[in-house]
Amino acid sequence: MIQISDLTLLRGTKILLEQASSTIYPGHKVGLIGSNGCGKSSLFAMLRGELHPDIGDCHIPKNWNIVSVAQETPASDRCAVDYVIDGNLQFRRLEAQLLVAEETHDGEKIAELHGLLEQAGAYDMKSRAATILDGLGFSSDQIEKPVSDFSGGWRMRLNLAQALLCHSDLLLLDEPTNHLDLDAVIWLERWLAKYSGTLVLISHDKSFLDNTVDEIVSFEHQRLISYTGNYASFEKQKAERLRLQDLEFQKQQTKIAHLESFVRRFKAKASKAKQAQSRVKQLEKMETLLPAHAQSQFSFEFFMPPKLPNPLVKMEEVQVGYDETVIIDSLRLNLVPGSRIGLLGRNGAGKSTLIKLLANEKQPMSGDYMTSAGLRIGYFAQHQLEFLRPQDTAIDHLARLDRKATEQSLRDYLGGFGFHGDQALGKVEPMSGGEKARLVLALLVYQKPNLLLLDEPTNHLDLEMRYALNLALQSYEGAMVLVSHDRFLLSSVCDDFYLVDSGKVEPFNGNLDDYRNWLLNDNKQNKEQEKNNNSLTQTSSSVKVDRKNIKRLEAQFRQSTQHLRKTIKSSENKMNDASESLSQLEGKLSDPGLYEEDNKDVLKSLLLEQAELKNKLDEAETSWMEAQEELETKQKAFDEQAMVD
16 A cells, blocks of 8 residues: 655645645545645655655555656657557567567577566557557557657547556556547546556546546645545535534625526526536536635636627538538537537547637638627637747736736736736746636636637646636626536536537537447447448458358357347446436435534435445446457457358
8 A cells, every 4th residue: 555654745945745644545546636736746756756755754565566647758750559559668678578589599588478478468468559549539540650640639648548558556647638538538437447456646627536536635734635435525525524614604605695596597497408407416516515615716707798699600501621621511500698508529520620610710611600790709729828928927918908907906807817916927938737727718708708619628727726617607698619528517517518420510419428328339339330341341352151151150149149238238227227326316415404414424324325326337337348348359259250151
């Protein structure tokens, strides 16, 4: 186990941790949380052996293999799949030794090395690497391309794939979802559910933490405080503690009343659509958990736009793409004040292309595209961080938008985004990614847009800033279009989801759980289609096959895989039952009265039931996935054998 005892950790003269203690047990999955700059990454560096305690001890078993994600990727000519395998240094070392042994004809050494390579998983190394790359969004063509062909975000995916491929006793992941889309995040959750080692994860994605970890270690007042359960459980425990102590609680009453009005208003107009009901639940959760965020340094609101014309944007039969390539065809979309749209779809399907069209960064290739004369666009995308002036301060950037504003009013405004005191006068150049993202958001909000376009706005933002953004978006009066892998944000601010797929943009009649199921089923269908296509190709190029023999083999195959089909069906039923029970249980947990002192035992019982249901859901998903993969493997082997026979 990892034992941290009376640890003091400094960065320069700043105390990050003081007399902090914590224990992480083997096989546990731990979420490490805290505000930006509190010391999470420094603690990771200490676990990797790159930093040493200033005072105290940090004990890690000596025989543990520690793996983390590399932060830099050279512009290599190595193809992507080979680059990922290169991360397994033990395998490459054995491979090199085998080459030497074969050149010297050392038979005994060759036999020994083949045994070691088998233990290291050498003979399915490439297929495992390809599977991981597929899960992270790489196509079969892309995995053969050189690393130098990929952008920075895709290279970070390659580094993540390296870490996942390696055997590890301790896996350290620092914001692994920052460069992933929602599909890849869902795949990574499933992969981590099967991971048997010890996981320590830094993330500001609430849903990802909820679905991945079973313990939270929180940086609080330079100490490490441990909480049992996932992030939602941590929030409830912290909220209960703050209620009992009445710490800062009264300051939250205005915000609670503010959010209550949105819960009531949305309930009144919400249909029975799944996404609408999901949003009601998320709003009620936020209302209950506000005290857990009482001490947040972030607090801001969107201003009322000067004009709210209706419609803001109208599109009929619009085509958009790059050069002569059409990415989205026959697009019909009306954006009116109050539209809250979340875009779903695979990586590369066209979500960001649609956002760029709305932001006037791309022009339609054909069709009718009409905008109102009073349209004011607020566009947030990661590349906009590059347009900040490195030598200017936060106040300099804001003052250019409003020459008449006083310095004090600008300081007060920037304080809501975490730029307090002299921080508002510091240059942009040394700012972290999170600070730059907060500044771009501050500039966007100040301009009072009536159409808000958000493309992955939460990248680099910590949990408290994400919560403040979520709260601010509840009162936004204009139209909003959002692309995000943060499911908590999607489900709590979006009234409607649109699916971007196969060149079309159409309403998605479901919530994010339905989208996850759609992904799983679509992946299954794609694999079956690819398998069928391969089978047809083989058939057309082979000799005539004995039909009676094939029927006999098919009957044997169905008999031999019957147990797998039963397992798949049973797992699907268990997943549905667990999801339904969890939904009902979360409704109970949203009751504010549950967190009163008299109901402490009831709350504890419900939290234990929630953890048990989540475990059942994870087990059912794992069982479904393993059976599905085994069935597909057997199907492939059967198809190949049938062609031979």
